[in-house]
Amino acid sequence: MLFRRTLMTAALVAGGLLASTGALAQFAERTIKFTNGVNEDHPVGVGVKKMQEVLAAKTGGKMKIAAFWGGAAGGDLPATQALRAGTQEMVCTSSSPLVGIVKELGAFDLPFLFANEKEADAVLDGPAGEYFNKKLEAAGLVNLAYWENGFRNLTNSKKPVAKAEDFEGVKLRVMQNNIFLDSFKTLGANAVPMAFGEVFTALETRTIDGQENPFVTIETSKFSEVQKYLSVTRHAYTPFLVLYSKKLWDQLNPQEQAVLREAAREGQKVQRAANRALNEKSLANLRKTMTVNEVSAAEQKRMLEKVKPVYDKNVPNIGTEAVGVVTDALKKVRGG
Ligand code: TK8
Numbered sequence: 001m002l003f004r005r006t007l008m009t010a011a012l013v014a015g016g017l018l019a020s021t022g023a024l025a026q027f028a029e030r031t032i033k034f035t036n037g038v039n040e041d042h043p044v045g046v047g048v049k050k051m052q053e054v055l056a057a058k059t060g061g062k063m064k065i066a067a068f069w070g071g072a073a074g075g076d077l078p079a080t081q082a083l084r085a086g087t088q089e090m091v092c093t094s095s096s097p098l099v100g101i102v103k104e105l106g107a108f109d110l111p112f113l114f115a116n117e118k119e120a121d122a123v124l125d126g127p128a129g130e131y132f133n134k135k136l137e138a139a140g141l142v143n144l145a146y147w148e149n150g151f152r153n154l155t156n157s158k159k160p161v162a163k164a165e166d167f168e169g170v171k172l173r174v175m176q177n178n179i180f181l182d183s184f185k186t187l188g189a190n191a192v193p194m195a196f197g198e199v200f201t202a203l204e205t206r207t208i209d210g211q212e213n214p215f216v217t218i219e220t221s222k223f224s225e226v227q228k229y230l231s232v233t234r235h236a237y238t239p240f241l242v243l244y245s246k247k248l249w250d251q252l253n254p255q256e257q258a259v260l261r262e263a264a265r266e267g268q269k270v271q272r273a274a275n276r277a278l279n280e281k282s283l284a285n286l287r288k289t290m291t292v293n294e295v296s297a298a299e300q301k302r303m304l305e306k307v308k309p310v311y312d313k314n315v316p317n318i319g320t321e322a323v324g325v326v327t328d329a330l331k332k333v334r335g336g
Contacts, residue, residue: 026255033088034092035079037076037196047242048267093243099178108326153233228290230290
């Protein structure tokens with residue numbers, strides 16, 4: 001009796017193993033290189049960890065992500081070029097440095113376009129987001145999901161900035177992006193484009209006075225250690241793209257592709273949640289060492305008025321279609 005039960009159990013276990021081994025046979029052993037400009041304690045770390053868990057569970061540990069943080073494996077733009085060449089699998093990058101590759105992404109750089117996270121999610125996770133995914137794919141980049149960096153705010157070491165006139169004379173690092181360059185020049189700052197990896201040292205050595213990024217990135221990249229003033233400008237929401245090399249994507253089978261998409265979507269949920277939970281906390285932490293200048297809604301509006309020419313000048317280059325796709329989606333979420 002006991003013997004028979006043991007035999008049966010053994011048979012069941014073997015059957016189960018066989019079945020799962022069969023299911024796992026569709027996954028090859030792969031180590032996916034995934035680079036980031038932010039540090040691991042940024043909520044992108046939470047998203048990547050989730051992706052690793054999903055891959056471990058669904059592929060029996062056959063597909064793995066090797067993540068590189070803090071720009072240790074190079075900046076976002078070179079990484080994105082490596083994806084296009086098929087020499088690296090993945091990168092999490094801001095959309096802004098990629099406008100030289102997909103000009104339509106410039107729509108997200110237009111100042112004061114999104115008002116809150118709800119609008120960003122509605123645009124990015126809907127047909128508008130799909131529109132940009134198609135453009136990216138045509139450029140050799142598969143966007144698995146939109147993650148969050150957040151609303152961008154200004155920091156500097158020179159003076160409090162609370163109104164449109166205060167930008168005058170501030171030497172400011174901006175991303176490698178014409179629209180940001182144009183926006184901050186129009187506001188009166190001396191704007192210089194620079195890769196993210198060079199920003200900390202440039203701030204520390206006072207080569208530049210300031211930079212702009214979301215609270216969480218300011219905190220986790222330790223910019224607060226070398227910056228005195230923080231202005232709550234919320235001037236742009238430039239999404240994170242979780243990109244996969246199209247060249248290498250096409251070498252995966254449909255099961256592998258599906259599990260990666262699922263992992264990036266699961267990652268998105270926890271990454272956004274972690275980022276949003278941390279946003280106010282980061283601001284509170286930054287307050288301990290920085291002087292925080294709130295920017296009133298009226299002042300934001302004055303800034304927007306001042307940068308109107310940036311819209312007129314850049315929308316034709318971005319493409320009226322791409323900008324229209326975003327503004328239509330915004331109208332919808334605003335109930336218009
Ligand atoms: C992180 C970057 C960064 C971005 C920038 O790799 O360059 O300022 O906002 O957070 O994507």
